[in-house]
Every structure is written in structure tokens, then in C-alpha cells.
Amino acid sequence: MIITNVQLVLEDEVVNGSLEVENGIIRAMSDSSSYQPGAVDGNQGWLMPGLIEQHTDNLEKYFTPRPKVSWPAFSAMAAHDAQLIGAGITTVLDAIAVGDVRDGGHRQDNLDKMINTIVQSGERGLNRAEHFVHIRCELPHETTVDLAKLYLDLDQTHMVSLMDHSPGQRQFVNLTKYYEYYQGKYNLNDEEMAAFEQDQREKSAIWSDLNRRAIASLCHERNIPLASHDDATRAHVEESRALGLVLAEFPTTVEAAQRSHELGLKVMMGAPNVVRGGSHSGNVAAHELASLGVLDALSSDYFPGSLLDAVFRLADDERNALDLASATCLATRNPASALSFSDRGIIKEGMRADLLLVERHYEQPYVQQVWRQGHRVF
Known part of the structure; x- marks a missing residue:
């Protein structure tokens, strides 16, 4: 051709x-x-x-298109795959959460089904994009390590991220944003939200540090790339570096992004952040990190079409030094390097x-x- x-x-x-x-x-x-x-x-x-997507939870939307609606697995996978390939994404790491058992439990119920469908659809040659698995480990939970162990030895598991969405932590240092997000997501009244916050704080205190170290050790034994998630401070970043992490997903502050970049962690930001002009959680804007020269990679996160859109928007943005070639590398070369893909x-x-x-x-x-x-x- x-x-x-x-x-x-x-x-x-x-x-x-x-x-x-x-x-x-x-x-x-x-x-x-x-x-x-x-x-x-x-x-x-x-x-x-072809664009390389490291972290998308888009598949969940097809498996559960409405609350309490479970969609047939291969139909869901086919629709998800078609959306990704139509967005120019040829390699994708489907991010599957372990340790998060809310949303009426649908994430827990769908966990095996989603991962098995990713594996089987690939083995049967049904997908247009090439799909791998990204295990998102919600650290503040007693089940997280045991669940992660079930999937770390899969050939398709190419990345693990360590995340703590507890109140006052990382993405949700701002408690007002925390309340806005979770009350909207789970339809909680003020009393229910206060109980939810207290439960999350207690679980984080017990489990987060233990699980972080345990999962990092398991991944190093298997040579699986590790990512931090929503680091907010120098201390967060230095902990990530000490544990051998290679990617900083969605740092929430300039301080964390700059320190990640200095220590060799590739700084990944959400393409929706670029398209919208800022973070929906009130955190640092991706274009600001680009202007500082500390933006290394992009992820479409929850909106596949944003990845290509963000590349062109960054290339057009006079506030940074990126041209189209270097902006494209944020969604192609740099993710490939972080994931040790030497052929694409x-x-x-x-x-x-x-x-x-x-x-x-x-x-x-x-x-x-x-x-x-x-x-x-x-």
C-alpha cells in the first residue's frame, strides 16, 4: 500500500x-x-x-449504559472499540478499577466480565484497535490487593495505577469539589455524604499506604509499568519515585507536575482538560503545564474524541512551544516509551x-x- x-x-x-x-x-x-x-x-x-491511549474508563459506559442496566459483553466491547478507532486510537489500555465497589456495585460485578471480554475479543481478532488492560487500584479498600493479584499475570496487563480518591487527598484536596463530585455521582444527601466521607477517611488511613507498597512490589516482580494518580505535593511525587513509578497521571498542581518531570516520571494530563480549557475538579490546567514545558503525555480519560482534538489545540496555542509534531508525540511516541512499546x-x-x-x-x-x-x- x-x-x-x-x-x-x-x-x-x-x-x-x-x-x-x-x-x-x-x-x-x-x-x-x-x-x-x-x-x-x-x-x-x-x-x-496511531494514537496510544493509556487510561480510559470508556468501556464501563458501554457495559452499564444506565444505572442498573447491564449490556451484553461483546456488543458493549464492539461499540467501545468502534468509538476508539473512530477517534484515531489504535492502541488502548482499558482502565479497569479494582477496590471501588460503589455505583450499586456494578464495577465489582462487571470486573471479571470486562477483563475477560477484553482478552477474548482480542484473541478472537474481533477488535479494530489493539486492547490491553490497565488495572486502576483504588488503594483505600481491604479487597484491592487480592483483586489486583487476579489480573497481574495476564499477558494483556500492561499498566497499573495507584490512586486514592479520599477526601482531602490528591484530586480532592478541595473538599467543596469533593462534595460536588460525589453527591452528584451517587445522589447522596448531606447526611449520607458526611457518612461516606468519614468511611473513606477511615479506610484510607488503614489501607492506602499498605496497599501502595504491596502492589508496587507485585508489579516490579512482573515488570509492569506503574503510574501515580493525582499527586498534589512534592512529598507525593517523591514517594512515587521511591516506589519506582514511571508515569504521573493527572498531577493536580504545578508543584507536583514540575517535580515529577524533574525526577523522570512522564507527566500525563487529561485531553478533556485541554479541550475544556481547565480541570473539572478545579486543579491545574493542562495548558499551563504545556507552557512550562512539563507536559509529556495526554490521555482521553472519559472522552475518546478529546485526544486528537487536544493535540491540535496544543499545537495552535501560542502560550507554549509545541508545534504539531511535538504535540502529536504527547499522544504517540511518549506513551509508547512509557509502556515500553518499541514498535509503534x-x-x-x-x-x-x-x-x-x-x-x-x-x-x-x-x-x-x-x-x-x-x-x-x-
Whole structure:
């Protein structure tokens, strides 16, 4: 296959040209157009590496599209997969929470079903994107370590994150935001919310530190990359570094992001934060970290289409030094590096032909075609 008349988004520049794919691998590139019969005409769109998503809980929305509604597993997986590939995401780590048993228990009920469906749909060749598992460990719970152990030896488990959503901690240092979020999420009145807060504080005091150390040790034994989540202080970051973590998911302050970057943890922020212009939790804005040069990666988090959108918005933003090539690396090369994927993430001879063709209309990027390992999947 030859794709021609495109703007190739390379690791450090964008060039006009064409690209040749053979057996799922990028075999050659040229800074001129091809006139071979059958070549795909990109109409001067951008040809980009397939996006790599490290942390999305989007699958849960399909398994439980409404409260107390359980959707058939492979139907849910197919719809989730189609949404991701339509957003240009060719490699995804589906984030599955262990230790979080609220939402009427649906996360607990769905845990095995979701992970088994990710594994089986991949083994049967049913998915358009390539799916792996990201185990999100809610630390303040007595079941978290035992549940995590059930999934750490899966070949598909490529990442583990350590999180504590307790009041006064990390994402919810601001208790007003904590109350707004959880009363809205669980429809709790003030009395119920006060009891919930007290329960979460007690569980955090008992379990968080014990579980953090235990899970980190288990992951190091298996060479599974570890991520922090919502670090807010230098102390949080230094604890993360001491435990051998490699990725800082969604730091909530400039201080935490800068210290993470200094210590070699890749700083990942939510693409929705970029698109919306700030954090929905009242924490640091991603564009501020980009302007400081300490933003290393992006995640679509809860909205798959935000990832590509955020890349272009950051490239347009005069408050930072990112051009389109370097902004693209936040969703391709840098995540691949954090996850030790050496075969994808950049357009280069010898790399996998995971590619997307993008056009832009009225400032909005639109995915036109997607290929995974040279096969068109969108």
C-alpha cells in the first residue's frame, strides 16, 4: 500500500510526501508524491501515527449504559472499540478499577466480565484497535490487593495505577469539589455524604499506604509499568519515585507536575482538560503545564474524541512551544516509551503501520481513515 499527497507528521517535523507499507510495516517514505496506480490519495491531510491511549474508563459506559442496566459483553466491547478507532486510537489500555465497589456495585460485578471480554475479543481478532488492560487500584479498600493479584499475570496487563480518591487527598484536596463530585455521582444527601466521607477517611488511613507498597512490589516482580494518580505535593511525587513509578497521571498542581518531570516520571494530563480549557475538579490546567514545558503525555480519560482534538489545540496555542509534531508525540511516541512499546508511536521505516489520516475543517480535526498494521480499520 502507498499513501500519497499527505503531510507526514514525523517525530520532529511535518513534511509533504508519501509513505509505503508492506506486511504491516512502514517500508519507505519520500518527500515527493507517488503516481503509482492504486495509491491512496490523502488530499493533503495529515498522516499521523496511531494514537496510544493509556487510561480510559470508556468501556464501563458501554457495559452499564444506565444505572442498573447491564449490556451484553461483546456488543458493549464492539461499540467501545468502534468509538476508539473512530477517534484515531489504535492502541488502548482499558482502565479497569479494582477496590471501588460503589455505583450499586456494578464495577465489582462487571470486573471479571470486562477483563475477560477484553482478552477474548482480542484473541478472537474481533477488535479494530489493539486492547490491553490497565488495572486502576483504588488503594483505600481491604479487597484491592487480592483483586489486583487476579489480573497481574495476564499477558494483556500492561499498566497499573495507584490512586486514592479520599477526601482531602490528591484530586480532592478541595473538599467543596469533593462534595460536588460525589453527591452528584451517587445522589447522596448531606447526611449520607458526611457518612461516606468519614468511611473513606477511615479506610484510607488503614489501607492506602499498605496497599501502595504491596502492589508496587507485585508489579516490579512482573515488570509492569506503574503510574501515580493525582499527586498534589512534592512529598507525593517523591514517594512515587521511591516506589519506582514511571508515569504521573493527572498531577493536580504545578508543584507536583514540575517535580515529577524533574525526577523522570512522564507527566500525563487529561485531553478533556485541554479541550475544556481547565480541570473539572478545579486543579491545574493542562495548558499551563504545556507552557512550562512539563507536559509529556495526554490521555482521553472519559472522552475518546478529546485526544486528537487536544493535540491540535496544543499545537495552535501560542502560550507554549509545541508545534504539531511535538504535540502529536504527547499522544504517540511518549506513551509508547512509557509502556515500553518499541514498535509503534512514530512514523519511521521499520515501525508498525498504525496510522491515521486527518483533515481539519473550521479548526476541528476529523479522522478520515485509520490503519492498524497496514490494514484499514476505519
